[in-house]
Amino acid sequence: MSRILSHEDLTRFQSQLCDVAEVMFAERGAENVSMRQIAAALGVSPMTPYRYFANREEILAAVRIRGFERFAGELEQTYASAEGTQHERVMAAGRAYIAFGLGNAHTYRLMFEQGQSDDESDSPLGRAVARARATLSVYGDSLIARGMPQAEARAMETLIWSTLHGAVSLELAATLPPGSAYAVLDMLGRTAGH
Template identity: 70%
Template sequence: MSRPLSDADLARFKERVCDVAAALFAERGAENVSMRQIAAALEVSPMTPYRYFASREEILTAVRIRGFETFAARLEAAHADTPGDGTAKAVAMGRAYIGFALANAHTYRLMFGLTQQDDAADGPLGRAVARARATLSVIGDRLIARGIPEAEARATEGLIWSALHGAVGLELAGTMPPGSAQDTLTLLARTLGRAG
């Protein structure tokens, strides 16, 4: 007779499900992946994933929550652990952004390449999305503190985020060579430094 699963066993298996599902979702498109395919990739019976998740959509939500939480934590740590002025902190956050995206390409694409109904809701996914977005607002906050009008500061923040996201996406797609996102960050840092 097999022993009952501990909380740690359950958590580990759920992580495995999320890892496998993230790769399948990114490779085939989330809408083209079934619970049966996830089970096959895990080499378990077709019903096993249902013991942990009610649906494919619930797995997708779990993958995206985990991604947003890890992403936000890395950006927050880069900001908190970097001495110096706001530009140095912003550059460190940019490096953390690029590092996360390149190391977690499947999850990154799911985080920013699609939306779910709960993205803006007051639930676990909505809070994870909001936390990740808040980490990116420190650039605009810094510009506002330096006397730049809020509308301009937020537009600059959006421009920087868009440029970095675009460069990362192009590098992940192989359209731009390795190191292109870092080169873009270097240019953005010069622009941000001149803004002050």
Template identity: 45%
Template sequence: MPRVLSSEDVEAFRRRLCDAAEGLFAERGIEAVTMRELAQALGVSPMTPYRYFKDKDAILAAVRTAAFARFAARLETAMAVPADPLHRSRNAGQAYVDFALAEPLAYRLMFDLNQPTEGDYPELQAAIVRARRTMTVHVEAMIAAGLLDGDAELIGHLFWSVLHGMLMLQLTGKLSPAIDPARLRALALTTLVRGLGIAAP
């Protein structure tokens, strides 16, 4: 008689599937993330993963939902530290970098994966919206404080684009060995701040 799984057992195995999906993505790319490969990686029968997720898209959506939630929470915490708007913006930028470097696989799955079925997963959509909100809220605070003038959404995406581009070059090993990634980020963001005419408080 098969053992009855508790909700904790189910959640634990779902997490193992998600971890295995991240690992396969890192080793061999998204094409390697199949239900059969996941089952083999966990040493279970080919049908076992289907008892926990509908298909591989559902697993990827779960992985990305959790990653976006962790990412958003990290930035929200950084921006909640009492400080003037400019320093909260800097805190958010540092939290962004820290997350990407601490969890490079999750970061790449979040932003580097085109998942056509995203719209089928409301929790993933909500997590993406929450994360995207962190890209503009710090800019809105600077505008409200009179430190900056412009479209918060556009400027937030400008900061995001610059950070993301540099981080992806770093994470994929495309930067020249002579380039210090931290110095590159500092130079880029300082130049961007000056170009936007952000006034120091």
């Protein structure tokens, strides 16, 4: 007779499943990974993942939610605890952005390169995406506080984010050498700080 799994057992297994799936999704592409392959990598029966998730899309959403929540938490904590001027606090958040991307390559790629239909909804995934995007708005908020019109400030925010994301992605792909993303941030900081 099998034992009844506790809430902690279930949570632990879901976390392990998401850890394995995250790597597989990032390395092969989510569309190229089956529930059966995830089960095999975990060493469980092919039906076991279905006890926790309805399908691969649910697993991908769970992996991305975890990533967006960790990402947002790190940026929020860094920005809140940074000392100095608004510009120095925004730069600290920028360094945290880069550190997260470079230190969590699989997660970062899935968060920003694998969109899902719920990204813009009021679902748990949509709320995690919105929270992460809100952490990226501190730069635009600072420009608005300094008197820049909102539309222009948001356009600058998008330009800065796109540049930073591009630098992180290129460094992850080894197209740019190590340290390039931080150098780009420093250049952006010198340019935007004036």
